[in-house]
Amino acid sequence: MTLRRRLVRWASTLGALLVATAVVLAIVSMIWPGMLKVVAPLLCDADHRTPVLVTTYVGEGTTETMYCMGERGQTYQVGDLWPLVVLWACFSAIVLVVLAIGRSRRLLTRSRTTTT
Secondary structure, eight states, rough: HHHHHHHHHHHHHHHHHHHHHHHHHHHHHHGGGGGGGGGGGHOOOOOEEEEEEEEEEEEEEEEEEEEEEEETTTTEEEHHHHHHHHHHHHHHHHHHHHHHHHHHHHHHHHHHHHHO
């Protein structure tokens, strides 16, 4: 297999994986919006550690906006996109690591059987 063909294969696999994780994350976040609180330690600073999710109903759609709240009630808006982007990046990284471990184990097993 040529180098170009391998690169196209890897790029298309990575693209499909990123799209699949984005779709799964979108579906799961619709079912359980509180999942966005998982990334609050990454997005909230030391003075505002308590995450608060506010659901806004606009027409037939909803928007989940995350705020970080301090001890005295002061808040700042993190937004609705950044928590999803950070969660998607973490989720994609976990899936990539699991797939890389599986792939390396399969290659190691294949090399052992061919050498013996």
